Amino acid sequence: MSDLVDRVEELADFFTEQVEEADDLGRLPDRTAKTLRELGIVRALQPKDFGGDERHPREFFEAVLAIGSRSPSAGWVSAVVGVHAFELAQATRKLQEEIWGGDPDTWVASPYAPIGRARRTDGGWIFSGRWPFSSGTDHCQWVVLGGMLTDDDGTVLPDGLRHFVIPRSDYTIVEDSWNVVGLKGTGSKDVIVNEAFIPDHRIINPADLGTGEAARQAGRGDVPLYRMPFHSMFSGAITAGTLGAVEAGMAAWVAYTRNRVSARGVKAATDPRQLHALGEAASDVEASRMQFLHDMDRLYEAAASGKPIPLELRAEVRRNQVRISHRAGAALDRLVAHAGGNSMRVDNPIQRFWLDAHVALGHGANVAEPIYEAYGTLTFGGKPDPKVRM
Structure with missing residues (x-):
């Protein structure tokens, strides 16, 4: 266990206690964001020369899971905002200076959906759009947004997908737009x-993130962390956020079931059906955690070798990530199916964490079918759809 996880464990009660306040606010409370900053979770993947830790990805994701198993929303924000440092470490030096030069605890939000449109002008681009799902955005000072380069007539250019990095002064947060x-x-x-x-x-070509060219251009091509596949890392953040919510739900189920007595006076903790459901679900969730972290070790070992990371390995990891999320989510569903009607009362944390897990499963990185198809195509010697990000 890393020192970062140790510090999260010391704060376990804090993260558990602030869950309801965060949900009521519709964002992380200021005190929670402050605690996460002091904890250093968002600096875990940040370059050392800009005040970061350059940790092994496993350490980062273990800490995310430890947070998320107490507070899925705090875990989700830690994962998504934290993984942006991994990308920005591969941006231009000038951009890194702008973001972290004055404050290494500067947070950057997203999303990457290519909704925006940018047309050329002297020295840069004129950019517009509206994006949903900017997690943790109230506590961020910059945002990285997906968009497409266009010509003067608005026609999207071939290979025009880009990430645009924008300071807080140049975008507006839409209040009351997160009603979920x-x-x-x-x-x-x-x-x-x-x-x-x-x-x-301030523009990043995601294709260069996938090939390692961005890391080389940033002078970090020999750092194993920044040789990790971008899509495995970002999608890994979504997997960790989802799995953390499932673990929170399972812990809530165990706590509730321990003292639950049915209308017929049967203690749920002695009911064979409840025990069977728990044993099966706990095994699936633990298997999911072990597989997820093992894959991070495999990728890091490949990155540290200095050799190109094979597409076959990247496809395998993405196959596993979507399966991990859905296997764990199904395990929690089986527990909730045995929890009784009272588990759906708003003051019962089971329903809260169950809903958290299902919203997490709705993220695009958890859509399984294209990933399975790409893996199968590659297995049988074909060429996967290049739109499937691995």
Whole structure:
């Protein structure tokens, strides 16, 4: 266990206690964001020369799981905001100076959905759009947004997908745009950019993240952390956020079932059906955690070798990530099916964490079918759809 996880464990009661407040606010409370900053979870993947720790990805994800198993919303924000440091370490030096030069605890939000459109102008691009699902955005000072380069007529350019990195002064957070049944405390609100000027040095080509070219250009091509596949890392953040919510739900189920007595006077903790459901679910959830962390070890070992990371390994890891999320989610569903009607009362944490897990499962990175198809195609010697990100 790493020192980062040790510090999370010391704060376990804090993260558990603030869950309801976060949901009521529709974002993380200021005190929770402050605690996460002091903890250093978002600096875990940040370069050492900008105040970060450059930790092994396993350490980062173990800490995310430890947070998420107490507070799924705090775990989700830690994962998503934290993984952005991994990408920005591969951006231009000038951009890194702008973001972290004055404060290494600066947070950066997203999302990557290529909704925005950018047209060329002198020295950069004029960029506009509206994006949903900007997790943790109230506590961030920058945002990285997906978009497409266009010509002057608005026609999208070939290979025009880009990430645009924008300071807080150039975008608007839409209040009351995060009205959901789960992961309420993530504050994943809409953001709007209206005709903002984006200089060239604040634009990242995600294709270069996938090939390792971005890391080489940033002078970090020999650092194993920044040789990790971008899509395995970002999607891994979603897997960890989902799995943390499932673990929170399972812990709530155990706590509730321990003292639950049926209308017929039967103690649930002695009911064979309850015991069977728990044994099966606990095994599936633990298997999911072990597989997820093992895959991070495998990828890091491949990255540290200095050799290109095979597409076959990346496809295997993405196959596993989506399966992990859905296997764990199904395990929690089976427990909830045995929890009785009172588990759905709003003051029962089982329903809260169950809904958190299902909202997490709705993220695009958890859509399984294209990943399975790509893995199968590759297994049988074909070429996977290049739109499937691995």
